[in-house]
Amino acid sequence: MTKLSVNINKIATLRNSRGSDVPNLVQFAKDVQRYGGQGITIHPRPDERHIRYKDAFDLKPEVYTEYNIEGNPIESFIDLVLKVKPTQVTLVPDSVDAITSNAGWDTIKHKDFLVDVIKEFQKNDIRTSIFVDPVLDQIEGAKETGTDRIELYTEAFAHQYSLGNKEAIIPYIACAELSNSLGMGINAGHDLSLENIKFFKNEIPHLLEVSIGHALVAESLYLGIENVINMYLHRLK
Template identity: 85%
Template sequence: MTKLSVNINKIATLRNSRGGDVPNVVEFAKDIQRFGAEGVTIHPRPDERHIRYQDARDLKPEVYTEYNIEGNPIKSFIDLALEVKPTQVTLVPDAEDAITSNAGWDTIKHKDFLVDVIKEFQNNGIRTSIFVDPVLKQIEGAKETGTNRIELYTESFAHQYGLGNKEVVKPYSDCAVLANNLGLGVNAGHDLSLDNIEFFKQSIPGLLEVSIGHALIAESLYLGVENVIQMYLRKLK
């Protein structure tokens, strides 16, 4: 079964928009685990416009499932992750002013940097994953960094699937097959939703984990958080 990790950044965005503590990020994380989510994902950014660094610390004792912290491995992010020690760190090459992640790593160009960062996390007992585009040479490059997993960047899939192009999944399935053969775990995320998750799951061999935030929270506004999580779980089984 593919694990569902819920990205709770949007809950922090909603909280911050009013300047208070409603909705409470920690309570929401506790609730989604109680509803069946198998992981909690956060993506703190340097300007703390949604998840704050303190949120990462506050969540640590409350996340008893998989705890995944995503981000660009600048010094402040690395220091935070080493302090919190989540289950997994997902390395994402997003610019500081990016609204959302929009590209995977060039694992060949940045190999030496990634090797050093990954080694530091692994030496501290933290599983690592690299955000990558569905390009075979980038999967091969990821293997050379020593990472435990890759996370396939699925925005292109989601967009094309929404237009009726199911063939768009082939590069993703090809990359998953290669990753499996290389001994890399396969995660995926970005714009996955109730509309496309079942097809994606069925098309990707060995898919270990999906991280879903924006769509799940938006769908929950209409359908309810507990109901939406159960719907995802049924589609992922």
């Protein structure tokens, strides 16, 4: 079964909007796991506009499933991850002012940088994953970095699927097959939703984990968080 990791950034955004501790981020993470979620993902950014660096430490003792910290490996992020020691770190090439992630790594251009960062995390027993576009030479480049996994950036698929273009899955299938043949695990995330997750999961071979936040939280406003998590789990079987 493909694991569901719930990105809780939007819960932090809601909390921060009132300057209080409601909703409580740690309690929400505990509830997600109690409802069947198989991982917690956070994506702290330098301006801490949603997840704060302190949140990463507060969550560590409460996340008994997989703990995934995403972000651009600037110095402060690297230091945070090495101190918290999550299950997995996902490296994302965000610009400082990015509203959300909008591109994968150029694994060829940034190979040397990624090699050094990945070695440091692996030396500390932290599984590594890098955010990549569904392009075959970028998958080959990812292999050269030494990463344990890739995370396929799925925004293009989600957009095309919403327009009825199911052929948008084709490059993702090819990249998943190549990644598996090269010995890298396969994660995926960005704009996956209840609408498209079953099709994506059924088509992508060897899919280990999906990270879903914005859509899952939005869907929960109407359907309830426990119900939505179980709907995802059912689709991911």
